[in-house]
Amino acid sequence: xxxxxxxQSPARLATLRSAGIEPEVIVSGVxxxxxxxxxxxxxxxxxxxxxxxxxxxxxxxxxLVIGCDSVLAFEGEVFGKPGGPAEATARWRRMRGxxxxxxxxxxxxxxxxxxxxxxxxxxxxxxxxxxxxxAYVATGEPLHVAGAFTIDGLGGAFITGIExxxxxxxxxxxxxxxxxxxxxxxxxxxxxxxxx
Amino acid sequence: xxxxxxxQSPARLATLRSAGIEPEVIVSGVxxxxxxxxxxxxxxxxxxxxxxxxxxxxxxxxxLVIGCDSVLAFEGEVFGKPGGPAEATARWRRMRGxxxxxxxxxxxxxxxxxxxxxxxxxxxxxxxxxxxxxAYVATGEPLHVAGAFTIDGLGGAFITGIExxxxxxxxxxxxxxxxxxxxxxxxxxxxxxxxx
Numbered sequence: 396x397x398x399x400x401x402x403q404s405p406a407r408l409a410t411l412r413s414a415g416i417e418p419e420v421i422v423s424g425v426x427x428x429x430x431x432x433x434x435x436x437x438x439x440x441x442x443x444x445x446x447x448x449x450x451x452x453x454x455x456x457x458x459l460v461i462g463c464d465s466v467l468a469f470e471g472e473v474f475g476k477p478g479g480p481a482e483a484t485a486r487w488r489r490m491r492g493x494x495x496x497x498x499x500x501x502x503x504x505x506x507x508x509x510x511x512x513x514x515x516x517x518x519x520x521x522x523x524x525x526x527x528x529x530a531y532v533a534t535g536e537p538l539h540v541a542g543a544f545t546i547d548g549l550g551g552a553f554i555t556g557i558e559x560x561x562x563x564x565x566x567x568x569x570x571x572x573x574x575x576x577x578x579x580x581x582x583x584x585x586x587x588x589x590x591x
Numbered sequence: 592x593x594x595x596x597x598x599q600s601p602a603r604l605a606t607l608r609s610a611g612i613e614p615e616v617i618v619s620g621v622x623x624x625x626x627x628x629x630x631x632x633x634x635x636x637x638x639x640x641x642x643x644x645x646x647x648x649x650x651x652x653x654x655l656v657i658g659c660d661s662v663l664a665f666e667g668e669v670f671g672k673p674g675g676p677a678e679a680t681a682r683w684r685r686m687r688g689x690x691x692x693x694x695x696x697x698x699x700x701x702x703x704x705x706x707x708x709x710x711x712x713x714x715x716x717x718x719x720x721x722x723x724x725x726a727y728v729a730t731g732e733p734l735h736v737a738g739a740f741t742i743d744g745l746g747g748a749f750i751t752g753i754e755x756x757x758x759x760x761x762x763x764x765x766x767x768x769x770x771x772x773x774x775x776x777x778x779x780x781x782x783x784x785x786x787x
Contacts (some may be wrong), residue, residue: 415730415745516752521766530780534611549611551758552765552779556712561757562747569748570717583748584726 398586401450401462406540406547407567411461414562414569415587418461423449427464427475435468436513439500444511447502456506459581463502465566467518467542469495474542483532483543490544491553492522497542497564503575510578514568516559520544523553541566594782597646597658602736602743603763607657610758610765611783614657619645623660631664632709635696640707643698652702655777659698661762663714663738665691670738679728679739686740688718693738693760699771706774710764712755714742719749737762 400408400418411418423446430441447462454460467474469490477483495518502511523531537543537550544550546557546564560568573583596604596614607614619642626637643658650656663670665686673679691714698707719727733739733746740746742753742760756764769779 410747413744414747521769526778527780530783534783546757548609549783551606551610552769554756555766556755557757558754559752560750561742561753561760564757570751573717573748582722584723587726587730587745 396581396586397454397458399450399454399458399460401446401460402566404463404566406565407463409547410562410565410567410569412589415589417589421450421453423462425449433473435466435473435496436498436500436515438473439464439466439498440502440511440513441500443500443502444509447504447509451504458505459576459579460504461501461567461572462504463499463567465497465499465541467495467497469493469542476541477538477543480532480538483537484528486543487523487528487532487537488525490520491528492520494519495542499563499566499568501568501571501575503572503579505579508579510575512571512575514560514563514571516557516561516563518542518544518546518557518564519555521553521555527553592777592782593650593654594784595646595650595654595656597642597656598762600659600762602761603659605743606758606761606763606765608785611785613785617646617649619658621645629669631662631669631692632694632696632711634669635660635662635694636698636707636709637696639696639698640705643700643705647700654701655772655775656700657697657763657768658700659695659763661693661695661737663691663693665689665738672737673734673739676728676734679733680724682739683719683724683728683733684721686716687724688716690715691738695759695762695764697764697767697771699768699775701775704775706771708767708771710756710759710767712753712757712759714740714753714760715751716740717749717751723749
């Protein structure tokens with residue numbers, strides 16, 4: 396089966412690959428500003444659906460298309476990617492020692508069949524020092540990701556723990572995706588197309 | 592600073608690398624059967640210490656040595672690596688839909704200074720089908736790891752969620768290691784020796 400990931404996120408691609416699935420990548424080019432809801436879980440779902448549908452319109456109806464979008468909810472605010480080093484630093488000074496919720500919307504589509512769900516994972520941030528924040532932001536790594544942290548990179552040491560699915564924090568929940576493709580009538584293990 | 596990982600686990604090495612640390616690897620060759628405690632957390636700590644000390648004895652006193660060992664506690668039993676496909680299959684039929692606790696012992700040593708601690712993460716297993724178990728075991732992946740599951744590989748879709756540090760489940764808790772090297776007077780970000 397042809398599998399298409401409607402996302403330009405290298406972390407999502409790496410997550411699928413580690414789980415045995417080598418997808419094609421087609422970037423949707425969706426304008427994310429057209430969605431204006433302020434509810435984090437709904438926002439992630441709406442953007443995932445937009446990306447998925449935009450790409451599904453470009454491929455045959457027997458192709459499985461996966462769209463995802465992630466945001467961090469923290470103290471009533473929605474954090475996407477930070478605008479720059481200053482914003483990343485300011486966020487980390489607020490987040491350290493506290494917790495947020497990473498919401499990743501997932502939309503799967505094949506032909507006219509579509510299923511959407513958001514997975515939510517609680518993330519506990521370590522009480523990092525100013526020097527650690529400065530060193531982390533200086534690497535540039537947190538500037539390119541929702542919530543300004545990389546649990547699968549340098550930021551891994553700065554997350555004390557989570558509650559929920561780790562891969563969802565990276566941007567694509569594998570157990571949720573297994574459920575959604577099951578709803579489409581596809582057996583998860585039939586998607587394995589990479590040598591282990 | 593020279594950093595040595597006293598473990599032959601490719602997953603632990605990959606975890607350190609993803610977190611910005613490229614260590615040398617020296618395998619201890621410790622006979623794990625010499626530790627007979629049945630408490631999972633104590634067992635993991637004792638084996639981590641044995642590995643760490645065996646390697647520390649081979650290097651200079653200014654080298655940071657990291658030893659780790661992981662076991663899964665499930666319904667009062669301690670699960671290390673499965674003995675073969677039949678044992679891996681039998682375990683998954685018991686574990687599916689239930690939860691276990693992955694304990695990873697960590698020992699850091701530099702010169703005469705040594706710190707040991709075990710991190711424990713609750714792991715929730717999905718209610719996978721017999722066919723999924725058979726397909727997973729047939730890949731060989733679960734045969735080589737403590738607890739017979741790979742949250743960072745094909746098994747990722749079969750873990751619905753965790754409570755605690757994900758990297759601890761893989762075999763090396765980055766936030767705990769950050770704390771332990773801090774106890775040795777080493778700043779975590781000074782260990783970053785890989786380009787991001």
